[in-house]
Amino acid sequence: MTKQQEQSAQMLADIEEGCVVTAGSLDVEAFYRKVEETKAQAAHGREPLLGVFSRVINMARRDHGWSIEQLAEKAGIEPIEVFRIEGALDEAPEPRIVSSLSRALKLPAGKMMQLVGHLTVLDPKVSGAAMKFAASSGSMEKLSPSEKAALNNFVKALAEE
Amino acid sequence: MRIESAVALRDANRQAVAADLIVGVTVDEVDETVALWTPFKLACEQAGHRSEHSHWDWSKKARAIRGATYYTVAGVRIGTEMQGLLLWGDLFSPTARHPTQLGHDLVYVHFVSTAPWNDRELVDAPKFVGAGTLLLRTAVERSLDLGYKGRLGLHSLTKAEEFYRDKCKMIDMGIDQSHENLRYYEFTPQLAQDFLNRTGVNP
Structure with a gap:
């Protein structure tokens, strides 16, 4: 136990001493x-914008020149989470993950939270920009040589018995 | 996402004891906690000590929120014994009510309680003191992480009002007629920061 943890324990106890702490309903x-x-609200939220979120994370990561593992390490999350997010999201990632990824990629966390439906207010500017981005960032993009090699390797591996 | 970190709580001899703070307590762990807490709670009730929230079923709560990532159960454990649980919501939650923060997102504490042997409603000498405050601090830190600037709201049960008003120094927003006439308390960003400083979190 560190000295700081010990001091913190005393400070917490000093505040709580003699008190009931129960809250709720x-x-x-x-x-x-x-x-x-709430579950119903979440299920019928902003599915189209989840795809935009996935694409923004993917492109921002590549813009930094990072692998999935590198981004995961910088964000303090598991690589499988990044992989899942960059794939087809059928539900919003946890707020903490959105926040960590946004910080690592220097993206505005609040706006990214809006994209995935983690803030109750959706700024029309954000949804408008997202739709514009979705419409302009997709099919024109060519694969880089390394992406093409990775894809070829993947297809080859799939073809193997 | 589950996060565990090393913390400490103070015991009845005023000594700090190593503990684990868990954010993302599982349903199984909640079930184990309920199994551990229930005999003690029943013994207290047989001795004539009944808490305001004696009907709470943490297992049922944990099952209700399963799969909904916008709810989180946090707990503090010493050895194998859970010393307190807190359930918060961090989106689709009520928004801030204080006039300076009106409508901004916050972390809302749906439920918090300590283990019955730490509950001053049931015992005169708690085994450990500080579990509730530590869990509240964890929820404030989540609020900061999410960009909510520490904003946090909760409805206090009547016997805990002194704790939230005088000890945590949350703003008393008055009786909430839409919530069982319980008092609603809120941390503004500044008050949340003051609270963190007083609980040992370095700025």
Whole structure:
């Protein structure tokens, strides 16, 4: 245990000494109803913008010249999470992951949160820019030589028995 | 995403004891916690000590939010014993009510309670003190991580009002008639920072 952890334990206890700390709701059924409503809201949120988020992360990573592993390391998350995000997202990544990736890639975290539906307010400028980006960033892009090699290797591996 | 970090709590002898802070407590861990807490709680009730929230079922709560990444259960554990649990929501949550923060996103604490042997409603001498404050601090840190600037809201049960108002120094926003007439408390960014400083988080 570090000295700082020890000091922090004393500070926490000094605040809480003699107190009841319970907070929440006595009507727990109301909470369960709210959870169901929230799940429904999340499911019908902003699916089209999730694709834009995936593409922004992919392009920003490549712009930095990083591999998936390098980005994962810089963001402090698992490489599989980056891989999943850059693929087809069917649900929003956890807010903490969005925040970590945004920080690592120097993207505005608040706007990225809006894209994936993690903020209750969606700025029309953000959704408009996202749609413009989606329309202009896709099919024209050619694969770089290393991407082409990786794709070829992948196809070759798939073809092997 | 599960995160574990080393922390400490103070025991009844005023000594710091190593603990683990877990953000992303699993349903299985909540079940184990409930199995551990229930006999102690029942013994207290048989002795005539019943808490305001004695009907809470953390296992049911954990199952209700399973698969919904915008809810998180955090806990603090010493050895194999969970000392407190907190459930927060960090999106699709109520927004800030304080006039200076009106409508901004915040982390909302849906539930927080300590283990029954740490609960001053049930025992005079808690085994460990500080679990609730540590979990609240963790929720404030999540708020900062998400760009919510430390904004946090919760409804206090009646016996905990002193803690949130006088000890945590949250703003008392008054009785909330839409929430069982419980008092609603909020941290503004400045008050959240003050709270972090007072709980040992370096700026």
